Amino acid sequence: MPIYEYRCLECGEKFEKLVRLSAPASEIECSKCGAQKAEKLISNFCARMSSATAAASAAACSTPT
Ligand SMILES: [Zn+2]
Numbered sequence: 001m002p003i004y005e006y007r008c009l010e011c012g013e014k015f016e017k018l019v020r021l022s023a024p025a026s027e028i029e030c031s032k033c034g035a036q037k038a039e040k041l042i043s044n045f046c047a048r049m050s051s052a053t054a055a056a057s058a059a060a061c062s063t064p065t
Contacts, residue, residue: 002018002019002021003016003017003018003019004016004017004019004040004041005017005040005041006028006030006038006039006040006041007038007039007041008030008032008033008035008037008038009035009037009038009039010030010033010035010037011030011032011033011035013030013031013032013033014041015030015031015032015038
């Protein structure tokens with residue numbers, strides 16, 4: 001399972017969570033205040049890619065839009 005980093009929309013706490021691919025964001029519970037309002041931090045996900053896939057994914061992650 002992938003590890004994603006989330007930021008709580010209630011208190012601003014950042015935390016990492018092992019999540020199932022099918023898990024909706026509403027299931028992500030803040031580790032600090034318990035609120036189920038968290039947004040996924042995509043940029044950190046890119047940075048955490050394994051070296052095996054970093055070369056391919058880095059280009060996609062860093063491509064200016
Ligand atoms: Zn919180």
